[in-house]
Amino acid sequence: MIKVNHSLCTLCEICVGVCPFSALMREDDKIVVLDTCRLCKICLKHCPENALSLEVTASRSEHNLADYSGVLVVAECSGDSVHPVTYELIGKGRELADKAGEKLSCVVIGHDIADICDQLLEYGVDRCYAVDYPELAQMRVEPYTNALEEVSLKIKPSIVLLAATPTGRTLAPRLATRLRTGLTADCTTLEVRNGSELVQIRPAFGGNIMAQIVTPKHRPQLATMRYKVMEPAVKERKPDARVETLQLLANQLESKAQVVKSRRKPPEESISDAEIIVAAGRGVRSEQSLAMVAELAALLGGQLGVTRPLVENGWADYTRQIGLSGRTVRPKLLITCGISGAVQFTASITGAETVVAINSDENAPIFKNAHYGLVGDLNEIVPALIDGLREV
């Protein structure tokens, strides 16, 4: 923790002002460190008297790093299908393992999973561990955690990658806690240095800042990774790639939870959760043009959004309205068509990851909020996009 040397401290309170976590406070004639301290060490750099220092004590539970090697990817499956994020985990895992000069393994948990295991062997893993029992047919936290613990203890990986999906985000902390090791959620960048030391970057405060996080003394290093962030694995079969079966004991398969019923979710209805949105504004001058924009949205696997004038025209439902008087959206991709970019609209799209704006007026304010600004007539561009997408 941060220690204050009170004989050096002049109570200038510079540290109080620079602390990003409001963790330093003046209490009478002393600077005190509060529980909100995250040990970011920024105060150390700013103290003119060098009165602050970091007291580091080795954790009692630290692990012998030399015992751990390789990357383990936890495959995400439901029934007999593999979630596509699994290929991204394998792609990243292969890259990290190659840089560290170590092996890449994956583990598949479920029932009747032989085909899935064979399929994953084609994507560059050295070993695929199968944990195959009827009790594992549906995701139940306790036996799934037991399976992950077994494979971790058996192969002692240096790095374990899981998907930042609802399932991955419920299993990863369970496994990290059982192994008493570090876990970083929703990583957007992963790299290795000095062998297999994992450098993890993740967004914090809703993406307003990024944090770089390491797990220096504990193994394995666990990270979850968002879907559609990394490159998927390329098809290649390693010469000695093979499946190994892992056994669990009867008590490891027990659970205090029973899945009574499971049903596929209906397709997304709310534009608030949509990953891709194509939005139409006042520049879309007819219902036929709007239908064209809607078709583009459908071809991209996304949702149609609109601005207020189109709702007032009666062309679209209120539930599709983006703006301060409508909904806020955080899609991965937003394409605006004929939207000028009034604040009431732009304030509601700040969470969009990639914004493409199509507008014929090159001075439209929307271009200031767009990554890619297309200056042109949407009645020419949108049909050409639709034709192009139909060919794919």
Place this chain on the structure above:
Amino acid sequence: MHIVVCIKQVPETRDVAVDEETGVLLRDGVKSIMNPFDLYALEAALRLKEERGGSVSVISMGPPQAEAVIREAYMMGADRGYLLTDRAFAGADTLATAFTLAQGIDKIGEADLIVCGLQTTDGDTAQVGPGIAEMLRIPHESNVIAITGVTDSGLRLERDSGDSLDTVDVAFPCLITVTKAIGEPRLLSFRRKLETADYPVVYWSLGDLGENEDSLYGLKGSPTQVERIFSPPTQSDQEMWRGSGSELAQRLLSKLSDLRFVGGMRHD
């Protein structure tokens, strides 16, 4: 039935920026509030109490100022509040936080159900709830969107597993983390404010907990370390494209393909 709800005090806004030169977070005068998801967790607990009887305790880890969120929980209807506060808890990552809260819940004793919000708005990890369940070695379910049944022995609930909605029966004692679909939290009651003004908040420090070994708490008990924080890349790479309709469309399609919004998604 005894329910424990875990709550946290967080900054009111996520609109924080980083000073490019110093790497310091700028959040002048930002107010603190109860983590929004925790309001839903508390609401779920209070509804169960109304249906089945029993009591609701809330627990938080944080500085003494975090007493404010416990007072707020009293105004919604919580019966008892506990604040884990100690210099030794400083710098805790999700593992050390889960350990500390689990120690506190263990000391409160006899919890049939522990309810947490899905995640906090300042950390966004969703890791502490499952971590507490593992520390206590009890089952847990994350992403709970509805509680559809409750008996003396357990809950029937709906969980959102991403691709599917699952109906799950889980036995007490257990932990759940809830989403906002669980039901709108009630407003603070002025009557409750008056009634609970002299409710005590129980303060516990390291010495009060069952495990006193300080290397298991705070920074010393945290396997992860934040090396640095920085602003995400800005939109300085903004591009303006001009050309005919078909040229612009072609260029956009190839960009969307590079960004993997088009084509090459499926492998099976």
